[in-house]
Amino acid sequence: MQTLNSQDIETFRDQGFLIIRKLFDADDIALLCHAFDYTLTLAARPDLPEDILRGRGDVHIHLQAPDGATGPAVRYIRKVQWPALLHPAFEAIRTSPIFAQLLAPLLGTSLKQYINQINFKIPGGDIAFPWHQDIRPTPAFTDQIDNYVQTIIAIDQATAANGCLHIVPGSHKLGNLKTTRYATGQIEQHVDVTTAVPCEADPGDVILFTSYTVHGSTPNTTDQPRRSYINGFVRAKSCTVGKWAFLNGQPIPITSDRDYHALRAKSSE
Ligand SMILES: O=C(O)CCC(=O)C(=O)O
Numbered sequence: 001m002q003t004l005n006s007q008d009i010e011t012f013r014d015q016g017f018l019i020i021r022k023l024f025d026a027d028d029i030a031l032l033c034h035a036f037d038y039t040l041t042l043a044a045r046p047d048l049p050e051d052i053l054r055g056r057g058d059v060h061i062h063l064q065a066p067d068g069a070t071g072p073a074v075r076y077i078r079k080v081q082w083p084a085l086l087h088p089a090f091e092a093i094r095t096s097p098i099f100a101q102l103l104a105p106l107l108g109t110s111l112k113q114y115i116n117q118i119n120f121k122i123p124g125g126d127i128a129f130p131w132h133q134d135i136r137p138t139p140a141f142t143d144q145i146d147n148y149v150q151t152i153i154a155i156d157q158a159t160a161a162n163g164c165l166h167i168v169p170g171s172h173k174l175g176n177l178k179t180t181r182y183a184t185g186q187i188e189q190h191v192d193v194t195t196a197v198p199c200e201a202d203p204g205d206v207i208l209f210t211s212y213t214v215h216g217s218t219p220n221t222t223d224q225p226r227r228s229y230i231n232g233f234v235r236a237k238s239c240t241v242g243k244w245a246f247l248n249g250q251p252i253p254i255t256s257d258r259d260y261h262a263l264r265a266k267s268s269e
Contacts, residue, residue, distance in 0.1 A: 001101045009105060016172030017199070017209035023098060024153060024204040032155055035089035036118060036227050038265050042086065043077050057258040058082040064127060076125040083118050083229075084254045087265045090118070093153070094231055095251030102206075106149055107235045109249040112242040114141075115150070115232035116254075121163050121220040128163070131187035131216040134232070135176050140241040141211075145172065147238040148211045154201035155227040162226040163217045165207060166196040171214035187214055 002023060004012070012018040024032075042048075043061050052061050060081040084091040093099075094116055103111065114136060121127050136144050158164035171191050179186035187193065191214050199207050209215060211232075220226050233245060244252035 003101050004105045015169045016213035017167045020206045022204050023206040029203045031089040035087040038087050038269055039080055058256045059085050077120045078127050079117055079119045082116050084116050085256055085260045100246050100249050110236040111233045111246045112236045112239050113233055113245040114242040117230040119228045121226040123220055123223050126219050128219050129217045130182045132181045134211045136211050142238045144211050147235040150209050150232045152207045153229040154203055154205045158201040160198045162222045163220040165199045165217050168196045168214040172210045172212035
């Protein structure tokens, strides 16, 4: 199993990001694809509770209709938060020993998780993520630059044409830019975004970056979807919020104050 070596850690600290190739294999990605399909059928259900559509709780199925769109809303699904509460494949990858082993040199072996999310860029959805940082709330997070790692697993091949993630190398060194997330033009007042690099990736590759790293992406202009699976991990002792992922290297099953059993996949689904 892969772990980060000293060169990886130096690159991560210096550039604010790192791409690990082939961290997850084709079997893992096939299971995740199945779980993405399940989530799409769920999102198409006409009886979805308003709390789920509005994100009043852990699970948020976020549908986005572009201006003037007439197609079914599910075509424009943008993201689902805490999908690990909906499908066992998302739970298995979130708490995979592959993540525990990879991240131990950066974060230790007791980790919490602040974000668990799947993103969809379905053709025609016009879904973009304008330049932003993933600043975590303080004082719940302490010293987040050293203790937080955002991870994005590529499910489909990610290319410039299908709206792959772009990152501005070194931008994390500017700290918290105190901009409004996704607000047009704000990040550009602090950062030369023309120096951004495309993070093209194959299925199973994982992009790691800090919460201060400036990143964003443009719409998918191809006729194939681009999907990704995001998990943000934090050293447990530097965070008072979130859900547990690993305690002393052992996976901790996900819990919620809410009851999602009616939406959860049976293992056969
Ligand atoms: O993968 C992408 O296109 C960007 C995702 C992102 O930055 C976000 O979900 O906030």
